[in-house]
Every structure is written in structure tokens, then in C-alpha cells.
Amino acid sequence: MTTATRKRQPADESGAVFDRELKDLPQELRWREWMGRVEAVLFASASPVSREDLARVVGQGASVEMLIEDIQAELTGRPYELAQVAGGWMFRTRPQFADAIKTTADLGDQSLAFTEMEMGVLCAIAYHQPIDRAGLADIFGKEVSRDLLARLRYKDLIASGPRSPRPGAPHTFVTTETFLVTFDLQSLRDLPELEIVEPSNLAD
Helix, strand or coil, X not given: CCHHHHHCCCCCCCCCXXXXXXXXXXXXXHHHHHHHHHHHHHHHCCCCECHHHHHCCCCCCCCHHHHHHHHHHHCCCCCEEEEEECCEEEEEECHHHHHHHHHHCCCCCCCCCCCHHHHHHHHHHHHHCCECHHHXXXXXXXXXXXXXXXXXXXXXXXXXXXXXXXXCCCCCEEECHHHHHHCCCXXXXXXXXXXXXXXXXXXX
């Protein structure tokens, strides 16, 4: 085993140290290795990977953003892309291939179909979070069922937020990282302008 090979091994029981800098490689090969590491980490992850996490596998002087740009350039024309969502990056298939994937691929239970009321409540939480059930009732003019909220929680689109200052300190609801990923948002600042709708006609 060469010295260069030993340097590139991750930390293990023998105490070997993961070599981020790759100073034994020429600059061009070093950059390609960093690109490969970033791509491998993203490929292996089922959720967005932050810049801080990606920076742990490349040299201190390497720009994660430039590495991402080079990877994105190489993916031009491929059926998948490297997207920036929820404060990180992840691989996603391009929208034009959605029908082909649904027709042939075994995607398991990934149903994200919403009733009109579910979508209305999800939007209300997204725009007014943290918000409790009483706040939702104020918006919709009626109580929002616990079952509906449980369905949104089961899909990992909402979670419990801080306690409300109302009497009894009820739980509030907030959106999750899964919400951002599902709707292709980098952050809540990317939410579209809110349209005024009449919620009274919505049914659970």
C-alpha cells in the first residue's frame, strides 16, 4: 500500500485520518477527486446535504459552490439534476420524466395527493407558522380536525412548534424540511405571494 493510498483512507479502527486536502495529487486530479466525493455524498443521501457537511470531504481552500457548479454542468442533458433545496443540495429527476418514472418504477407508497382542505391548512401553516388550532380556526371559520392535522404530520409535512402564548399553552404547528423539499423551496422566503381564498367552502 502506498503512502498516497493510505492518506485517502477514511478514519477507521487503525486510527487512519481521512485526507481532505489531497496534496499528493496534481491540482486537476485533486479537483476531480473532490467533485467525485461531493457527488458520491449527494448520491448516497436521501435528503438535502448542507454546504457545511459537503465541506468536510474537500480541502479547506475548495469552493463547494464551484464544485457543485462543475457537477451541474456535467449533468446537462441527463434525466436528473442537482437541485438546491431546503438549505442544501440533492439529486432530483427532472420534471419531464415524472410520467415515465411513475409508469415503470417501484416507488413504494409516496402518495402526496391532498384534499382541498389539506392543502388549505398546509398553506395556512406555511404562511402563519407557528400557529395553533385556534389560529387555524380563526382563518377557516371552523375547527380544523385533528385527523387532518395527523395526516399532514404522517406525511412529515408539519411538526410541533413552540407552545402558543394562548391560555393553556397549546401546541403550535410548523412546516418541516420535507415540506421544503416536496415543494422545491430553498427556504420559506421562496413561498409564492399568498392568494386570498374563501375557506368557508372547503371540506375536510
